[in-house]
Amino acid sequence: MILPHDSTHGAPVASNLELIRKYAVPGPRYTSYPPANRFHEDLDSVDLDSALAVDNADPNRPLSLYFHLPFCESRCWYCGCTTIITRRYDWADAYLAELKREIDLVARRINHERLVEQLHFGGGTPTFFSPETPRELGRTIHANFSFTPDAELSIEIDPRCVTPEHVEVLAEMGINRASLGIQDTNLKVQEAIHRVQSMDLNRLAVETLRQAGIKDINFDLIYGLPCQTGETVSQTIEDVLTLEPDRLSVFSYAHVPWIKPAQRIFDQRGQMPDAEAKLTIFGVIRGQLLKQGFVDIGLDHFARPTDALAVALREGTLHRNFQGYSTKAGASLYGFGISSISSTEEVYWQNPKSLATYREALREGRLPVEKGYRLTAEDRRRRELIMKIMCERGLDFGRIDAERGGSVAVDCAEALAALRPMEEDGLVEIDATGLRVLPRGEPLIRVVAMAFDQTLVEQGRAHALSV
Secondary structure (H helix, E strand, O other): OOOOOOOOOOOHHHHHHHHHHHOOOOOOOOOOOOOOOOEEEHEEEEEEEHHHHOOOOOOOOOOOEEEOOOOOOOOOOOOOOOOOEOOOHHHHHHHHHHHHHHHHHOOOOOOOOOOEEEEEEEOOOOOOOOOOOHHHHHHHHHOEEEEEEEEEEEEEHHHHOHHHHHHHHHHOOOOOEEEEEOOOHHHHHHHHOOOOOOOHHHHHHHHHHHHHOOOOOEEEEOOOOOOOHHHHHHHHHHHHHOOOOEEEEEEOOOOOOOOOOHHHHHHHHHOOOOHHHHHHHHHHHHHHHHOOOOOOOOOEEEOOOHHHHHHHHHOOEEEEEOOOOEEEOOOOOEOOOOOEEEOOOOOEEOOOHHHHHHHHHHHHOOOOOEEEOOOHHHHHHHHHHHHHHHOOOOEEEHHHHHHHOHHHHHHHHHHHHHHHHHHHHHOEEEEOEEEEEEEHHHHHHHHHOOOOOOOHHHOOHHHHHHH
C-alpha cells in the first residue's frame, strides 16, 4: 500500500485520507521495468549468450556485483526474502564452493577490462558464515574482477550474530558500507515478529564497524508490523538516531502469507495495524526524520544531506536498479547465488530460488538461470521515463525529446491524461515543458510512474488511477 503524507510536516491530514482511498493501489517498486513478475522460462527468447556478448563489447561499461547469502539461524516471521533456515554451518562451505563455480562461469564471459564500481552481499544473514568463509569468497571475487578505487562495497548485517572477527575480515575485504537490520526497537514488537534484538547489540555492532574503518552505516526499519503504534515507532526513531546513521530504509511491511506461510501467525493474533494506523505510523517516522534534517530520497528511503544518495538526488544523477536507489548509474548488474537477479541494457535474468535446482545447473556446467526477459524497444523507452520519474521526480519533455527524438507529450498523451486527477489534487504539475511531482506528491511517486507502465495497461489496470 502506498501511503501519502503531508510533505511539510510529515503527518497525515484529513485530505490525505481521501487520497489514500483514491490512489493507494498495489504497484511495483520499479527496481526494474518491466518488473520481475514479467520474467518467464522461455530462455531461448531471452538469448542470454548474445546479450552477454553485446554487454561485454564495451570495456568502459562498469559492473555491479550482488551475492545472495541466504542462510539464517532462525526465521523472522515478517521476512519475505529467499532464505534457508538452518544451524548446519557446514552448508555454508558447500554453498561457498557453488558460488565459486558460478563466479568462474560468469567471469569467463566478462570483458576483464571492465571495472566493478559496486558490490553488495545480501541475505539471509551474510554474517551467518564463519569469518573465514567471507574471507575466502573475497579472495575469489578479487581474483576474477578488478575494482575502481572508489567502489562501494556493502554488506547486510544482523547485529545479533556479527562478531569482531567478522568485522575484521570485512574490513580486510574492503567493505566500506554496512546495512544493519534493526526493524524496530520496541520489545513487544520484536517478540511479535520473532526477532528480539537489544539496542545494546545494535550499538555494539555500529561501534565495532566504525572502529574497523567501516564508517558508512545504513539502518533498515519496517513499518506496519504487529503491535506498532505511532508512539512505539517514534521511540524507535529516537533510538536509532542516537547511533547516527547516514541512511535509513523504512520499508512497508508486505503481508503475503500465501507466499510466506510464517506470516499467518500475525492474522491469528490480530495484532496488525489497519490502513489508517499504518498511515499514521509512517507519517510519524517521516515527520521525525525530516525534522532531523534527513532528505526523503523516495520510496521510503532517507539520507543525510551530505550522503551520496542525497547529493545524487540534488544533482540529477540518482539511479535505480534491483538493489534499490544507487549513485552508480550505467552499470551492468551480475547476481550470484540462489534467487539473485542480473541485468544488462537488453535483458534481465534470475537464478532459481531452489538450492537443489541451482546446484544441478552448476554440476552440469551451466549458468544457473531459471527465468529471464528480453526488453523490446518500447520497454526501453518506458523504462527510461519510469526511472526518470522515480529518480528525478519528473520528466523534462524538451531534454528527452532532444535526446531521442519524437514527442513525450504526444507519445504519452494517454498516461498524462491519466494523471489529471492527481494534478487536480495538487500532487503533480503538467504543462508544455514537462511533468513535475510536487512535494505533496512525492510519497506517491510510484503511483505517478504507474501511469507510464505498459504492463499494467496490458493487465487491464490502466483505469486504477482514475477510480
